[in-house]
Amino acid sequence: MRVHAKRAGVLLGGLMTPALSMADWTLNMSPGVTGTSNEIFSLHMTILWICVVIGVVVFGVMFWSIFAHRKSSGRKPANFHENTLVEILWTIIPLVILVVMAIPATATLVDMYDTSEADVDIKVTGYQWRWKYDYIDDDFGYFSNISTSDDEIYNRTAKSENYLLDVDNPMVVPVGAKIRLLLTANDVIHSWWVPEFGVKKDAIPGFVNEAWTRVDEPGIYRGQCTELCGVKHGFMPVVVKAVPQDEYDTWVAEQKEAAQRERELTEKDWTLEELMVRGEKAYASACASCHQADGSGAPPAFPALKGSQIALEDMDAHLDVVVNGVSGTAMQAFGDQLSEVDLAAVITYERNAWGNDTGEMITPKEVFEYKNQE
Amino acid sequence: MSAVADTHAQDDHHHGPAKGITRWLLTTNHKDIGSMYLIFSFTMFLLGGAMAMVIRAELFQPGLQIVEPEFFNQMTTMHGLIMVFGAVMPAFVGLANWMIPLMVGAPDMALPRMNNWSFWLLPCAFLILVSTLFMQGGAPNFGWTFYAPLSTTYGPPSTTFFIFAVHIMGVSSIMGAINVIATILNMRAPGMTLMKMPLFVWTWLITAFLLIAVMPVLAGVVTMMLMDINFGTSFFDASGGGDPVLFQHVFWFFGHPEVYIMILPAFGAVSHIIPAFSRKPLFGYASMVYAVGAIALLSFVVWAHHMFTVGIPIAGQLFFMYATMLIAVPTGVKVFNWVATMFRGSLTFEAPMLFAVAFVILFTIGGFSGLMLAIAPADFQYHDTYFVVAHFHYVLVPGAIFGIFASAYFWLPKWTGHMYDETLAKTHFWLSFVGMNLAFFPMHFLGLAGMPRRIPDYALQFADFNMVSSIGAFMFGATQILFLVIVVKCVRGGEKAAANPWDGAEGLEWTVPSPAPYHTFSTPPEVK
Ligand code: HEM
Numbered sequence: 078m079r080v081h082a083k084r085a086g087v088l089l090g091g092l093m094t095p096a097l098s099m100a101d102w103t104l105n106m107s108p109g110v111t112g113t114s115n116e117i118f119s120l121h122m123t124i125l126w127i128c129v130v131i132g133v134v135v136f137g138v139m140f141w142s143i144f145a146h147r148k149s150s151g152r153k154p155a156n157f158h159e160n161t162l163v164e165i166l167w168t169i170i171p172l173v174i175l176v177v178m179a180i181p182a183t184a185t186l187v188d189m190y191d192t193s194e195a196d197v198d199i200k201v202t203g204y205q206w207r208w209k210y211d212y213i214d215d216d217f218g219y220f221s222n223i224s225t226s227d228d229e230i231y232n233r234t235a236k237s238e239n240y241l242l243d244v245d246n247p248m249v250v251p252v253g254a255k256i257r258l259l260l261t262a263n264d265v266i267h268s269w270w271v272p273e274f275g276v277k278k279d280a281i282p283g284f285v286n287e288a289w290t291r292v293d294e295p296g297i298y299r300g301q302c303t304e305l306c307g308v309k310h311g312f313m314p315v316v317v318k319a320v321p322q323d324e325y326d327t328w329v330a331e332q333k334e335a336a337q338r339e340r341e342l343t344e345k346d347w348t349l350e351e352l353m354v355r356g357e358k359a360y361a362s363a364c365a366s367c368h369q370a371d372g373s374g375a376p377p378a379f380p381a382l383k384g385s386q387i388a389l390e391d392m393d394a395h396l397d398v399v400v401n402g403v404s405g406t407a408m409q410a411f412g413d414q415l416s417e418v419d420l421a422a423v424i425t426y427e428r429n430a431w432g433n434d435t436g437e438m439i440t441p442k443e444v445f446e447y448k449n450q451e
Numbered sequence: 452m453s454a455v456a457d458t459h460a461q462d463d464h465h466h467g468p469a470k471g472i473t474r475w476l477l478t479t480n481h482k483d484i485g486s487m488y489l490i491f492s493f494t495m496f497l498l499g500g501a502m503a504m505v506i507r508a509e510l511f512q513p514g515l516q517i518v519e520p521e522f523f524n525q526m527t528t529m530h531g532l533i534m535v536f537g538a539v540m541p542a543f544v545g546l547a548n549w550m551i552p553l554m555v556g557a558p559d560m561a562l563p564r565m566n567n568w569s570f571w572l573l574p575c576a577f578l579i580l581v582s583t584l585f586m587q588g589g590a591p592n593f594g595w596t597f598y599a600p601l602s603t604t605y606g607p608p609s610t611t612f613f614i615f616a617v618h619i620m621g622v623s624s625i626m627g628a629i630n631v632i633a634t635i636l637n638m639r640a641p642g643m644t645l646m647k648m649p650l651f652v653w654t655w656l657i658t659a660f661l662l663i664a665v666m667p668v669l670a671g672v673v674t675m676m677l678m679d680i681n682f683g684t685s686f687f688d689a690s691g692g693g694d695p696v697l698f699q700h701v702f703w704f705f706g707h708p709e710v711y712i713m714i715l716p717a718f719g720a721v722s723h724i725i726p727a728f729s730r731k732p733l734f735g736y737a738s739m740v741y742a743v744g745a746i747a748l749l750s751f752v753v754w755a756h757h758m759f760t761v762g763i764p765i766a767g768q769l770f771f772m773y774a775t776m777l778i779a780v781p782t783g784v785k786v787f788n789w790v791a792t793m794f795r796g797s798l799t800f801e802a803p804m805l806f807a808v809a810f811v812i813l814f815t816i817g818g819f820s821g822l823m824l825a826i827a828p829a830d831f832q833y834h835d836t837y838f839v840v841a842h843f844h845y846v847l848v849p850g851a852i853f854g855i856f857a858s859a860y861f862w863l864p865k866w867t868g869h870m871y872d873e874t875l876a877k878t879h880f881w882l883s884f885v886g887m888n889l890a891f892f893p894m895h896f897l898g899l900a901g902m903p904r905r906i907p908d909y910a911l912q913f914a915d916f917n918m919v920s921s922i923g924a925f926m927f928g929a930t931q932i933l934f935l936v937i938v939v940k941c942v943r944g945g946e947k948a949a950a951n952p953w954d955g956a957e958g959l960e961w962t963v964p965s966p967a968p969y970h971t972f973s974t975p976p977e978v979k
């Protein structure tokens with residue numbers, strides 16, 4: 078009962094507050110910020126106007142008949158019912174229009190398919206429900222998760238400007254460079270879309286798709302996953318930050334250094350407390366979307382970890398599930414997704430958080446050995 | 452057959468319907484079976500509609516208010532499946548059952564017992580499908596297009612029941628199609644050559660061939676899923692060497708002809724209604740027939756236009772783009788012919804005509820957006836956004852559904868022997884028309900502004916149009932109760948209908964009394 082009252086309250090509140098001040102009445106596609114998106118926009122406008130003109134003619138004749146040829150105004154029906162010439166004309170004319178339309182469409186398509194001679198290669202991997210960006214030329218990569226809070230989604234606080242379109246780590250690209258995207262997925266099919274680039278390509282497990290873009294304007298560009306990929310399909314935004322080349326170079330240098338530091342961390346001797354701190358963060362980004370922040374899960378699809386056998390008993394079994402996943406379920410193999418440090422931290426965290434007080438920990442080195450013994 | 456014709460006159464009532472429930476369970480009468488199909492279809496229409504109301508209620512505002520994303524996905528999936536397989540297709544089979552024998556002057560369908568069986572399979576299939584809502588893990592949640600591996604490796608446990616339900620529906624459709632073909636090819640009245648057949652019969656003949664060609668493909672794809680889920684194969688599982696894209700090719704090889712299965716019979720019905728209320732013969736009968744044939748043939752070579760973003764090679768991309776653009780040509784020819792039929796007629800606007808005229812206008816708008824979607828580079832922007840949702844609702848709601856309403860009002864006097872209430876029917880039309888446009892037109896804008904489809908929550912810039920759309924949807928949904936009222940009222944009584952209640956209507960169905968007697972055309976009529 079109370080839940081219903083609360084929901085009704087939220088609904089009413091939402092209706093009355095100007096929460097929609099952000100909203101706008103955009104009618105048309107945006108021309109975007111790349112050559113491709115501009116070409117697409119002009120194709121879109123051309124075909125739209127062709128449709129409008131045909132529509133005006135066809136509906137014009139029709140409305141004329143509706144108004145002028147009514148029985149109530151004493152009209153006697155004509156009796157014609159065939160005319161081969163007219164039939165041929167209205168087959169040929171549309172055909173010609175379409176051929177004319179096909180020419181620029183073909184040119185644009187050929188251009189979109191030309192992924193050669195790229196300056197930067199980025200591998201984009203879709204996961205349920207986040208993106209991973211690997212800068213394969215520079216040997217680093219990271220996950221990009223939605224950063225909109227549950228409180229916003231469930232209407233407990235005001236929604237921020239980029240509600241549902243914000244991530245923790247955006248993809249970063251240099252302006253003016255040709256970026257080649259290599260798209261794949263780890264679990265189900267996703268689709269990577271940034272409307273302002275005019276790039277949408279499916280990320281399919283077992284396939285590597287290619288797309289490219291060249292962004293002319295620095296800025297932050299937002300899109301979303303566009304292929305239904307499960308419960309949180311609506312919650313995996315794409316955010317790309319385009320920066321000038323020198324800024325990009327600095328950023329890459331920092332990322333490479335950070336990646337190097339990460340690798341060194343495996344060697345370090347970790348304490349339980351340190352692992353717990355790190356584990357909480359890693360859990361929030363990798364695990365909480367299914368198993369929930371408080372470990373309660375969402376049975377039956379996503380089992381609880383709090384008080385669970387897997388988190389309280391045999392360590393090796395726990396390690397196996399996290400590293401190798403459980404095939405046939407949504408539990409992915411995190412062995413390749415997370416660093417040894419994060420794997421160790423997450424497992425340690427799961428064994429010691431939410432009242433799972435085993436006091437047990439596993440070190441990054443042990444995880445490393447486990448992974449390499451296989 | 453001829454023995455029957457000799458001994459029973461048309462108005463002989465001693466072979467009337469059986470009494471009680473057995474009449475419906477065991478009937479082999481095409482009129483009874485037609486009615487059952489229509490009632491079943493309307494029930495499913497209300498159920499699928501209720502699910503749409505849940506979807507639109509959740510999308511009324513940004514944020515999650517009413518349902519959780521998991522249930523939302525079940526609603527979009529079940530809504531699509533129920534509307535396509537439960538509402539639209541059975542409605543057309545119902546119309547075919549009622550009208551094809553009356554139009555070709557046959558005493559019944561060619562295979563009456565199979566007819567009974569193909570109907571009764573449907574409630575079974577849908578009982579199974581709907582029961583998945585109550586199963587552990589919930590109903591199918593992967594969209595009506597059920598792409599693998601979301602529907603296989605990652606599907607809920609109820610997926611196997613869904614597959615079984617699809618198999619049963621498929622069997623039912625194929626039997627229905629065989630029956631239609633057998634009836635049309637063998638039981639036409641003497642003198643009714645193919646090129647004298649009413650267009651509804653023509654479009655159904657072609658639809659039936661499409662059904663026989665593609666329902667087995669659908670059965671094949673769900674069987675492959677069944678194997679992947681339960682028997683360890685990897686047709687669609689990349690980690691086992693399978694190919695998730697194969698799923699889409701097979702699905703859309705079924706799926707595109709399927710969308711024409713849902714519209715061709717409506718083309719046929721509208722081609723009777725417009726001439727009737729224009730009091731003028733259909734313009735370009737022969738070209739209408741050829742256009743339907745061309746659409747049907749082309750519909751087999753355009754399937755990958757649903758897959759422009761999956762990364763097929765450019766040659767394939769170009770082929771499917773050109774073929775899809777080409778299909779707009781015969782579609783255009785049909786529209787031009789309807790308009791030419793109205794031109795210089797003597798028009799009146801009773802409910803069937805209102806729905807038929809709205810059909811032509813709004814279906815054409817859906818055709819225009821289809822043409823836009825056919826332009827592959829532009830489709831990269833449109834694909835999987837609300838623009839696509841707008842497109843297919845424009846071809847399906849004012850297309851298929853308005854076509855069905857138009858047919859229902861057109862033939863209700865023949866079925867019930869009474870005129871329906873014209874004022875209520877016009878109210879039904881106008882509320883549906885306004886509601887439908889309010890619900891679906893803004894979806895074009897949402898899609899162009901970048902709103903993906905199949906999401907339970909959206910960014911703030913989409914809020915306004917979503918609210919408008921939801922209001923339109925509630926209006927459209929509520930209005931459909933009125934249709935139920937009108938039909939019930941018409942069955943129970945009303946002004947007596949003449950054998951031919953419309954001045955301009957032509958065809959054998961108008962030569963029998965209204966209501967059509969339980970047995971008609973025991974002696975075949977002569978067609979000159
Ligand atoms: C002029 C004729 C038509 C053309 C050129 C056309 C073109 C297209 C294209 C290219 C798409 C794919 C859009 C995408 O997913 O990106 C599409 C989707 C669709 N069309 Fe059409 N179409 C036409 C007529 C029809 C008709 C007559 C129907 C049904 C009565 C129909 C029903 C659908 C449906 C249901 C979808 C979406 C399926 C889904 O993804 O769920 N279309 N159409």
Ligand SMILES: [Cu+2]
Nearest residue numbers: 707710756757
């Ligand atoms: Cu299609």
